[in-house]
Amino acid sequence: MNWYKIAQQMQFDFWNEENRDQYLDKRPESMLPTPELGDMSIEETVEDARNLQELMNILNQMFDNYDKMTFPNGENIIIANSNGELYIIEIDDNYYELKNPEEWLNDKIFAGVVYQYIDEKDxxxxxxxxxxxxxxxxxxxxxxxxxxxxxxxxxxxxxxxxxxxxxxxxxxxxxxxxxxxxxxxxxxxxxxxxxxxxxxxxxxxxxxxxxxxxxxxxxxxxxxxxxxxxxxxxxxxxxxxxxxxxxxxxxxxxxxx
Known part of the structure; x- marks a missing residue:
């Protein structure tokens, strides 16, 4: 079973500060399996992550802060901030895509599914x-x-x-x-x-x-x-x-x- 499905079953407990450590590699940071940053763009670096561990390392190294958001339809994204710029990271199994927030929003508007992402009102x-x-x-x-x-x-x-x-x-x-x-x-x-x-x-x-x-x-x-x-x-x-x-x-x- 891949990490994403495991994470879903755990109800994303790794985002809880009290539980996060148990999911993270205990090796020194210099030995963690993080993709080489080099001349890669921030988008390429995020999308090059192969699993949750690598994504977490990238988030810790390249972003000032980040948080997970869960929508009413069950979909999860990561909202991250780097040097005053806001980013959204879409999660699809072991694939991650970094998007401009307005681009992400426009995708939902074009697809006609915005209502799935907000609390329903009568x-x-x-x-x-x-x-x-x-x-x-x-x-x-x-x-x-x-x-x-x-x-x-x-x-x-x-x-x-x-x-x-x-x-x-x-x-x-x-x-x-x-x-x-x-x-x-x-x-x-x-x-x-x-x-x-x-x-x-x-x-x-x-x-x-x-x-x-x-x-x-x-x-x-x-x-x-x-x-x-x-x-x-x-x-x-x-x-x-x-x-x-x-x-x-x-x-x-x-x-x-």
Missing amino acids: FSKEFWDDVSEGYSLYHGTYEDRIDDIQREGIGARDETRGMSNKSTGSAVFTSSSPETAYYSYERVFKIDVGAMKRDGYMPGVAMEEDVGEAQQAEALANKIGLEDYSYEIEQGMDPETVIFHGSIPTKYLELLE
Whole structure:
């Protein structure tokens, strides 16, 4: 069994200061089997390591500090710092790859797997937990829909809102202010969200897909030490948009004049 699987079974105890010594070679440092550094780059040196022992020796010699991070999906990486530069070392059995943190993050974004690396949050539950009496949102529409809405409420519609929301499905899009709703529409309805909660009518809600992806990416960036990272969302996206996956009955609506 290779060292990585052994380490997994030991739950990475070697990262614990109290247990690390038992996994390390007791020979003098000058006799440890570390790859020759020579003119090799830091990337080549890390990737030349053949096992955990050699990797640990390299980390101790070439980096100011380092630590292991375990993600919710079970994947482990090493975050290391050398002369103020941050690095990520990916571990795959006896193969190690050193990456720029932003490069590593972009790989996860491109693969669409960022959510696997952060603690899962229930946006809908958090939204309704925070709703208080008197809280309102706003829905913009066109003049020719007013009569239908006043009679039947705002129905969840499966309409495209651009490529970023192509998989949203049937929903009602709302804004945090009437000004935002008026920006694209002729008329605006005020939605008494506080009353909806009071009545126990709390359909699932979400944020716009691109905004949600941005928040996930920025959360992961912060987790690996990229504190100034900013994910660019599609132009026109409003971080304050709330999407209801359910209709809004007329009793909660007020047409603004």
